[in-house]
Amino acid sequence: MGKLLGRIWVGGTLSLICFIGYSSQLCVVLPSYRWDWTNRDLWKVLAPFNALLVLLLVNYALTVGTDPGRVPEGWEPDWRQLETGEMEVKKQTGGPRFCRTCRGPWVNNCVGHHNYGHFVRFLFYVDIACAYHLWMISTHAFHSLDFFITPSTFQIVMLILNYTACVPVIIAVGVFSLYHLWSLLVNTTTIEGWEKDKAASLMRRGKIREYRYPYHLGYLTNVRAVLGSNPLLYGWPQRAQGNGLSYPVAVGTAQTRLPP
Numbered sequence: 070m071g072k073l074l075g076r077i078w079v080g081g082t083l084s085l086i087c088f089i090g091y092s093s094q095l096c097v098v099l100p101s102y103r104w105d106w107t108n109r110d111l112w113k114v115l116a117p118f119n120a121l122l123v124l125l126l127v128n129y130a131l132t133v134g135t136d137p138g139r140v141p142e143g144w145e146p147d148w149r150q151l152e153t154g155e156m157e158v159k160k161q162t163g164g165p166r167f168c169r170t171c172r173g174p175w176v177n178n179c180v181g182h183h184n185y186g187h188f189v190r191f192l193f194y195v196d197i198a199c200a201y202h203l204w205m206i207s208t209h210a211f212h213s214l215d216f217f218i219t220p221s222t223f224q225i226v227m228l229i230l231n232y233t234a235c236v237p238v239i240i241a242v243g244v245f246s247l248y249h250l251w252s253l254l255v256n257t258t259t260i261e262g263w264e265k266d267k268a269a270s271l272m273r274r275g276k277i278r279e280y281r282y283p284y285h286l287g288y289l290t291n292v293r294a295v296l297g298s299n300p301l302l303y304g305w306p307q308r309a310q311g312n313g314l315s316y317p318v319a320v321g322t323a324q325t326r327l328p329p
Contacts, residue, residue, distance in 0.1 A: 075177035096227035137181025182313030283322035
């Protein structure tokens with residue numbers, strides 16, 4: 070993806086976040102309280118929502134700006150494992166293959182070892198913030214009616230636009246979040262998921278021996294590997310553990326032993 074197109078995607082994503090986040094406050098919530106900044110109920114509503122927005126934007130920025138990781142120049146695996154049979158390799162066929170850096174459009178970056186935790190937190194905060202947003206604009210739209218505050222045409226249009234923008238986001242990102250929650254629990258990347266499905270199909274057809282995925286260490290351990298060891302800080306941005314080149318594996322398996 071070109072740099073300009075990538076920046077357009079990021080700019081569009083940020084614009085959508087800011088529109089949903091701030092137009093709802095300026096055009097729905099504040100008018101329902103008659104712009105009374107001294108009203109404590111107003112702050113009880115806006116403070117949590119803005120905290121969610123800040124955490125959402127911080128994790129989005131970290132997802133976009135953090136290098137996901139790459140194989141260091143000159144790095145080689147432990148070739149001694151080949152001699153002991155601990156590592157298996159496939160015979161290379163055809164010509165050499167080259168892989169350029171891939172980039173997801175709406176984050177303009179790969180999602181890899183060093184920024185996956187930020188990405189998961191970003192999805193989580195999008196889901197929570199959108200749910201809070203829908204509750205907030207709905208309750209305060211009815212709040213205005215209860216107090217006989219007639220909204221202007223502009224406010225009605227902005228309310229409709231907020232629903233139109235937020236509902237598709239929470240549906241799309243919600244489904245995407247469920248997929249990544251499952252991937253997080255079983256410690257599997259998207260590509261590894263495809264490989265596991267392929268291996269399972271080959272095993273059913275008797276093409277390969279029984280194979281056990283080495284990185285599933287238990288649900289809680291898998292979550293800790295991405296979000297950190299302290300559950301109280303799962304939602305707080307933090308550096309990824311490890312170097313992204315080697316990982317703990319389940320007992321009786323090996324990181325380098327993959328199905329043929």
